[in-house]
Amino acid sequence: MLKGKTALITGSTSGIGLGIALVLARQGVNIVLNGFGDVDGPKAEVSAAGGPEVKVGYHGADMSKPTEIAAMMAYVTAEFGRCDILVNNAGIQYVAPVEDFPPERWDAIIAINLSSAFHTTRLAIPAMKAAGWGRIINLASVHGLVASAQKSAYVAAKHGLVGFTKTVALETATTGITVNAICPGWVLTPLVQKQVDARAVAEGVDGEEATRRLLAEKQPSLQFTTPEQLGELAVFLCSDAASNVRGQAWSLDGGWTAQ
Numbered sequence: 001m002l003k004g005k006t007a008l009i010t011g012s013t014s015g016i017g018l019g020i021a022l023v024l025a026r027q028g029v030n031i032v033l034n035g036f037g038d039v040d041g042p043k044a045e046v047s048a049a050g051g052p053e054v055k056v057g058y059h060g061a062d063m064s065k066p067t068e069i070a071a072m073m074a075y076v077t078a079e080f081g082r083c084d085i086l087v088n089n090a091g092i093q094y095v096a097p098v099e100d101f102p103p104e105r106w107d108a109i110i111a112i113n114l115s116s117a118f119h120t121t122r123l124a125i126p127a128m129k130a131a132g133w134g135r136i137i138n139l140a141s142v143h144g145l146v147a148s149a150q151k152s153a154y155v156a157a158k159h160g161l162v163g164f165t166k167t168v169a170l171e172t173a174t175t176g177i178t179v180n181a182i183c184p185g186w187v188l189t190p191l192v193q194k195q196v197d198a199r200a201v202a203e204g205v206d207g208e209e210a211t212r213r214l215l216a217e218k219q220p221s222l223q224f225t226t227p228e229q230l231g232e233l234a235v236f237l238c239s240d241a242a243s244n245v246r247g248q249a250w251s252l253d254g255g256w257t258a259q
């Protein structure tokens with residue numbers, strides 16, 4: 001069903017973005033990766049998952065820079081014809097009480113976790129409208145729905161992303177474009193590993209105990225959500241069955257927001 005379509009996934013050299021890229025590639029979707037760090041490894045992994053018919057590209061745009069984002073969108077059009085599926089996933093975290101929060105960290109989180117989705121979306125929509133089909137999936141978080149202390153910028157950005165999702169979903173409601181957010185709870189990626197490590201140091205426990213405490217505090221299932229599960233949810237949101245799912249913030253959080 002999705003074979004031959006093209007997905008741009010921001011922040012997909014690692015973690016959730018890479019997981020979603022792998023699952024979409026297995027569906028025959030051409031993939032454009034983006035993000036920092038090792039590129040050859042993730043590119044090879046996604047190519048292997050997709051097989052010979054799946055084309056895999058990469059653009060290294062810094063998602064805090066609107067001009068680089070515009071260059072990435074132009075690259076997708078030039079190399080792949082169109083962005084059919086846009087997954088706004090790039091994100092960073094910083095943890096500190098608001099009075100100690102460095103202003104430059106605040107600006108970076110708002111730029112990467114929120115504003116980048118505006119910059120990609122506004123440029124992706126015209127071609128999706130012309131094609132009569134498109135899927136925009138924003139990786140928000142449980143923190144798009146509820147708050148945690150010490151995460152003021154992240155929670156503000158993710159709540160903003162959920163609001164942005166609803167607005168664009170309304171603006172496209174009579175078209176073949178759907179816009180939704182996915183709200184994961186804890187997923188064990190480098191972004192969360194840093195928080196586990198910090199907790200182990202702060203509480204003087206080993207990594208296993210720090211992980212147990214992290215889950216027990218918020219996530220009733222006591223299990224991490226996996227990038228693979230998030231990829232499968234993205235495939236569902238891309239399916240015809242989900243063509244009237246619009247403007248939703250869909251939790252996959254082990255019961256976190258049910259409390």
Ligand code: NAD
Pocket residue numbers: 010011012013014015016017034035036037061062063064089090091092112113139140141142183184185186187188189190191192
């Ligand atoms: P991660 O650190 O494993 O991956 C982040 C990706 O974003 C990497 O590919 C990194 O290179 C890229 N990136 C960072 N800054 C960038 C920039 N300026 N420009 C371009 N790319 C950049 O993190 P993750 O846990 O996979 O997080 C992915 C998304 O999922 C984020 O938006 C995060 O907020 C969200 N999320 C994560 C969790 C979790 O528990 N891990 C839970 C809820 C939501």
